[in-house]
Amino acid sequence: MTRFAPARLISSCLGCGFLRPAPGTIGSAFGLGVFVLLLADRSVGVQLLAIVLAAGIGTWAATATARQLGDGDPSEVVVDELAGMWIALLGTSTPLGWLVAFLAFRVFDIVKPFPANVAETLPEGWGIMADDLVAGGYALALVWVLDRWLLL
Numbered sequence: 021m022t023r024f025a026p027a028r029l030i031s032s033c034l035g036c037g038f039l040r041p042a043p044g045t046i047g048s049a050f051g052l053g054v055f056v057l058l059l060a061d062r063s064v065g066v067q068l069l070a071i072v073l074a075a076g077i078g079t080w081a082a083t084a085t086a087r088q089l090g091d092g093d094p095s096e097v098v099v100d101e102l103a104g105m106w107i108a109l110l111g112t113s114t115p116l117g118w119l120v121a122f123l124a125f126r127v128f129d130i131v132k133p134f135p136a137n138v139a140e141t142l143p144e145g146w147g148i149m150a151d152d153l154v155a156g157g158y159a160l161a162l163v164w165v166l167d168r169w170l171l172l
Contacts, residue, residue: 027084030077030099037096045126047098051105052122060118064111071110074103075149083145093140093148100152104129107156112163120166124159133158 022028023038036050037043059067078099085097108125112118132140132151136158139150 025088027081027088028096030081031085031094031097033098033102037094037098043095043098044101044129047101048105048122048126048129050098051102052109052118054102055106055109056118059106060109060113067106067110071103071106074099074106075153078103079145079149081145082148086144086148092144097148100149101125101129103149104152104156104159107153108159108163110160112167117163117167121159121163124162125156128155128158 023032023035029035032038033047033050036046039046059070062070081099082097086092086094089096105122105125108121109118112121128136129152132155136151136154139154140147142150
């Protein structure tokens with residue numbers, strides 16, 4: 021499978037996953053950029069639909085890439101960071117909110133608190149995607165709490 025195969029292009033977020041160092045952070049930043057450009061001014065319903073589509077297509081692409089490379093969780097696969105970031109950003113509309121969501125997501129994605137650490141043991145693309153979706157949920161909860169206290 022070449023780097024230009026559809027599954028690898030999708031799973032690497034158009035090649036962001038090939039960049040070093042820290043492809044996960046680069047993929048998260050890509051997800052933030054796409055959200056700000058295309059989704060931030062949309063309704064929460066549209067944002068949720070985008071998350072579901074990204075997670076579904078991303079799971080397929082992550083599975084195909086992992087199988088082709090013979091690696092259970094290739095570092096080039098960062099579509100999971102994009103989907104997780106979009107969860108963390110759900111409903112946010114300010115630059116401060118976006119920054120807090122980005123930082124919170126990166127921390128939760130790296131630390132992987134329960135059940136994210138268990139979710140990543142799911143097979144193939146499901147595990148690649150699931151831990152980031154959980155991390156995104158944790159980050160979203162933190163952003164919402166901080167927004168209520170600090171008006172992000």
